[in-house]
Amino acid sequence: MTVREIIQTHPQPTSLDLEVLIRCIDECSDCAASCTSCADADLAEPDVQDLVRCIRLCVDCSDICTTTGRIATRQTAADAGVLRASVEACATACRVCGDECERHAAHHEHCRLCAESCRRCEEACRALLAALG
Amino acid sequence: MTVREIIQTHPQPTSLDLEVLIRCIDECSDCAASCTSCADADLAEPDVQDLVRCIRLCVDCSDICTTTGRIATRQTAADAGVLRASVEACATACRVCGDECERHAAHHEHCRLCAESCRRCEEACRALLAALG
């Protein structure tokens, strides 16, 4: 992940714990991709009618993770309130989406894998919220 | 705005006040574009050094408005908690970005216009939050 190296060369280093920050950026990127891929796999399943809520929550979660990852990546003139609000929204989306994916985990391996991504991302968001104080 | 017409043909009509919802979607779209355009105009100003915080907040605000507008647009299997968290993050971003743009309003017309977009979007988000209960 090149962004880890780039952030370390930033002219105004963050005062946040770098590992906590980078873990959040990394998990947002992983979860955004997982949710895009899971929604897409759902759409090709014969039981797509049963997966409507999963698709819906995955597309929302992918959008929020993408945006939150971008905001957490930016270090210049960072505003803690904006970062916090975005990371909170991301933790909420990951929790709700992870719960829904888990309901389908026994039948669809992509849902099981996506639920795990959502859990890791939610945890990484909560760790960053704790670090933000 | 075609999205207003499309939402009215949705097979599962929203229980939210449609005008409040559509105003939020519309203002998120307007504010996302304003912030992208203001950040870009800032970047071409001779005093770009003084506009660094404005650029930073505008790119964050544009990302959050884009994502929030998408989530508010989707009506299928909507989750009120995810919508609320995203709209709250959007109201925060619009408030902080609007404050910063206002500081430059006397010198840069694009900042004055963008601050107005941010104010309208923040208000539309708060009205939707009130409707969400």
Next chain:
Amino acid sequence: MTVREIIQTHPQPTSLDLEVLIRCIDECSDCAASCTSCADADLAEPDVQDLVRCIRLCVDCSDICTTTGRIATRQTAADAGVLRASVEACATACRVCGDECERHAAHHEHCRLCAESCRRCEEACRALLAALG
């Protein structure tokens, strides 16, 4: 649309025909929202199985329209090659998505409306490509 006013205050005015440029930005914004809303309405239809290709193309088209609208909005240090490639991708996505939505226009009013958005956006992209030379 505030972005029209903001672009007119840009310190480095575009050499492109402003009406052609703004029409493209405006239609990209409209089409991105229409496609997000149409994909979402499709997902709630009883015949969702028949709308899988429509959903797929709408989510792609929404993503490309969002990105193309942002790139066309930015005037600072614009690169004609990057703009052209993005607008070409957008015209292609709008054509393919418009064709698919049209196939469902008789049964779903949201598809009819979305097809019209796609046609207008494709036209606006082609006009901008012509202006780019």
Next chain:
Amino acid sequence: MTVREIIQTHPQPTSLDLEVLIRCIDECSDCAASCTSCADADLAEPDVQDLVRCIRLCVDCSDICTTTGRIATRQTAADAGVLRASVEACATACRVCGDECERHAAHHEHCRLCAESCRRCEEACRALLAALG
């Protein structure tokens, strides 16, 4: 990268070379994050005036990489023409942005790292275009 595992469980496996496809998805994700981070680091540099074109091209490149990565990730009812147009736009953006970042590589380590990300992503896009035929 969970998306690799999820794509392998997709009910309609791609006919494309999976390694070529996944490399493109992976590099789009890496390059999107690098460009967001490089634009942000540029903004904090004392010589920001000299980095205006770099910032501009990085934000465009990040947007196109994000969208292209999403479209390449989706396998359901894929349209080769839409995928090709998006990947072509991405290769163009990466080439132009990589050239600009390289100009600053001797002075700014983040530009050197970002240029490398752009080069890898451009190559991965060209390999996918070759596979698409």
